[in-house]
Amino acid sequence: MRVAHFFKAEGLRGASALWTLGLFLAVFGASIAGATAKPPLRYEPLHVRNSCLVDSIHFYDLFLKKFPAAKGGWARVLRWGNEEGDFKIASGHAVTIFSAEGKVWSYDINFGLQPLAVPVEQREDLTDVTPLVFARYPQFRPIFARYVDDFPQTPPKKKPEFQFYHANPDVREATKVAHELASARPVRIVDFNYKVAGQPQTSAAAAFFFSGRLCLYFPRHGTYMAPHLPRDVAPTDLDDLNYITLVIRHLYPEVTDAHWQPGGYWFFPPKEKTERKN
Secondary structure (H helix, E strand, O other), X not given: OOOOOOOOOOOOOHHHHHHHHHHHHHHHHHHHXXXXXXXXXXXXXXXXXXXXXXXXXXXXXXXXXXXXXHHOOEEEEEEEXXXXXXXXXXXXXXXXXXXXXXXXXXXXXXXXXXXXXXXXXXXXXXXXXXXHHHXXXXXXXXXXXXXXXXOOOOOOOOOOOOOOOOOOHHHHHHHHHHHHHOOOOOEEEEEEEEEEOOEEEEEEEEEEEEOOEEEEEEOOOEEEEOOOOOOXXXXXXXXXXXXXXXXXXXXXXXXXXXXXXXXXOOOOOOOOOOOOOO
16 A cells, blocks of 8 residues: 555565564554544544544544643644546545544544554654554555644634434535534534436535535535635635635535525424414
């Protein structure tokens, strides 16, 4: 497996077998340690589709709430893409890397909480961390791995409602993500209509900021994280529905309408009162 751009296989030849063996032993050793090490935090996944980034962010929030940076808590979200062929970069994955009680850990939606055989002082070094994480995905060719973290944000006084009763699964999952992530930051929900083969469809996305970048969680596609752009180009809050609609159209070109989710019992209006007949 070619691991991002941090290791170059060409020229290693005889040493490559030793490196591969060493990597295997490190991963195997971490797995054995994981059987006895007690995780510093229990975590219940969001249980929504395509959730690797939002679950990683949610875990990041909960960890830093219990182990704040002011008291030595450290966490990063590790993101990467996957190389397909020579010129295409496909959607990748995201996990949380964090340290607590003298150990470095990872949270991965696919593997749960596992300790990493990395010294705490090397936790910032991707050349030490990424081989242990990428070894879980030998079928992929990870590329462009990077750490991202967030700045303190003010959560809303009232969180968006999780509409667990909604008939549309996209709305259910977008509102659940919004409800959970709003514990640490403002989050808004946008509903939009589009067409598939001429047939009207309705979906929803949760909009929020992480690491100073606009993020949109789409239940059907995962989370889009916008690039860093000048303030006069990209919004710095969640009030610019026109910009968010433009981002949505990258994934849904047939969008015909986008509007803020009103919340509450949108699909379940109160029953109309009727006169009782004597």
